[in-house]
Amino acid sequence: MRQGKYPFVIGFLALPVLLYSVFVIAPYAQAFQLAMTSWRGVGTPKWVGFDNFRRLFEDEAFWKAVQHHGILLLALPLITIAIALYFAFMLNVGGGSRGGERVGVRGSGFYRVVFFFPQVLAVAIIAVLFQMVYRPNESGLINGVLMKLGLDPVFFLIRPNLALWSIIGVLVWQAVGFYVVLFSAGMASIPTEIYEAAEMDGASRVVLFFRVTLPLLWDTLQVAWVYLGIAAFDCFAIVAVLSVDSGGPDGATTVLAVEIYRNAFVYSRYGYASAMGVALFFLTITFAALTLRVSKRESVEY
């Protein structure tokens, strides 16, 4: 066995590594190369050095997008995790104990399935769905009701300071189900004896949650935070389909992926779009490194 080790390992690795190089590494390398050119889609790319990056610094749309990613990075994980944790707790632990076993609130099996529904839908479909929900006139799901009640319609996607939050709402709606399942799985593996012991000491549900569930779930939370952070750096499909004027009104909901798309496929500025892609790449890498470092904490062994 020991003798044939290297051929064996190489035999297994060669194909995946080759595929990875061709379909992942090579396009990356090419994007870095294109970012240094003023390529417009046809002809030989012209080398312009760091011009594209210099332009990035003065590009209002770029900074608007970065700012929105900042908001998304804070809001999306916070809101999603908070809601998902609450639901997961209620579904698994919140119902008290029955026969020495922690159970969820009544009907929790049903809720668990229902909460997961949005996760099954394709993002584009969700965006189209919410076009109906947010529609600013009497045929919108929300505004239709409001207007029937004689109230003024709410312009979810039109009011510049409401538009981004309307989109965050959709992102949260879509993400919560998955994290409920993730946290449920985490909670299921917390030994019941700990809960029992805490309850015997007179701990209320709130105390149970903050003193027992949360610390023992830390690792899962950390993973959730990274996932949601990555999602916050994307948001392309939702913004492109749902927002007014692709990232509008007046750039109020734009994100980097939308700006990249616009520069590449509308303005034919492939070089500049690649430079944005490179910027996004470094932003994402930095975020992940930071999160994994900051959230490193002694995990409780049980």
Added chain:
Amino acid sequence: MSASPDHTSDRVDSSATTGAGLPAVLGAANRRTVLRRAAAAGLLATPAAGLLSACATSGGDDEGNTDQDTGTKSATNPLGVKEDAALEIIIFNGGYGEKYATDVHEKLYQTAFPKAQIKHQATQAVSTVLQPRFAGGDPPEFVNNSGEKFLDFGALVADGQMQDLTELWDAPSVDDPSKKVRDTLIPGVVEQGMFSTADGSRKPYVLYYVSTVYGIWYSGKLFKDNGWTAPTTWEQFTALCEKIKAKGITPFGYAGANAAYYQWNVILTQAAKVGGPDVLKNIDNLEADAWKAEPVIQAAKAWAEIGAKYGDKSFEGLKHTDVQLRQNQNKLAFYPSGDWLENEQKKDTPAGFEYQLMAVPSLTASDKLPAGAIRAAGGEGYFVSAKSKNPRGGMEYMRQMLSKAGARGFTETVGAATVVPAGSEGYQFPPGVASSQAALKAAGANVFNMMFDNWYKELDTEARTATNELMFGRASAEQWAERIQKRADAIKSDSSVAKFKR
């Protein structure tokens, strides 16, 4: 003529697909590490969205085909096409479909050159299909460069990829050898397809084939039933808007979500009427303060008022199809668009609706152009690749398209008029196109066009955004002009953008 980017991409975020099955399957001990690794893998996968792949820059020889096919010129073959040379046709499969090419134009070419082999390909993403071909030096002969993903004309010109069409325009036409091809077209069409090259000269590169007339549309039936007539002056227009509003119908509206350019088109058309077509020429040529010219500001002010008084704020969140549907339901009276509208709405238009076009009304008594003046242009661009094997065949194909039979066949297949008037003579257009064709005829020489949105997409985007701000009450006419002018100046000083003049 959809106005929004392609919305088909539905990348699901990688977190969902990588993580969904894991927690249940794996034990508690290694679940954490696996999840963490999966998260790291997700990290690497996500930014790929931003990084453009494709081996588009992989090179190939840039000179293209040096041994191009030529044949002997004759009366039936004035462009000297090699009779058995193959010809590749790329058609944008959009609003007009591909049938007009396969059933009409390609057949005409085949009849003229029976030995030629025609290769037909239709696509909805022209640039995706063709970028590698141009980069690799093997472009197809004939390209219908249209749709959301068309190849940037400026980049094509700069790279010398388009065939100079001068020879075609000067060739005798198919139907009447004593008439040059250029003389069989609506005036201005050849001019519209001209681009400035790097050495400063201007050459015709593009054939704009479909006749497009822009204006404000209303339902003939709704107006007849209410005894309203299409206004020609601003006073009549606002007075009628009052009446319409009193009836509970929204007088005027456009779709802010994705079709704001319908509205800047109205504002600039108005400006051209007030100050003459040179106003638009200055804008196209990126002249200093062209957007801040008095007639432009005046027009923007007037329309901002219409937006505030007779518009509907919710339209900013609607797409063009939504607003067009409202017009079909008689909830909206006036809607600005081009004459593709009638065909686009065919399915939703109730019987007897009767689309009618009216020219943008005169703003003042001292307008430079008469009330009937309209914006009309050729739409749908076609070019021949200069570096293809058989560019002469490509030009001959165009000559066949521009024959009476070619134009007629197109009109009969798709219901739109071409830039060849002889082709639509005596054809029974539906009421909307009939009214726009009548308006075009009535306008006579008072027809103008603008090109900046084709030349500089970024300026188009800025104008759209600014126009929404203006029409929905968040910016004044001055602010509107200021910000578009700023973008125009930025484009002017940007050396990476090819500039055009007319």
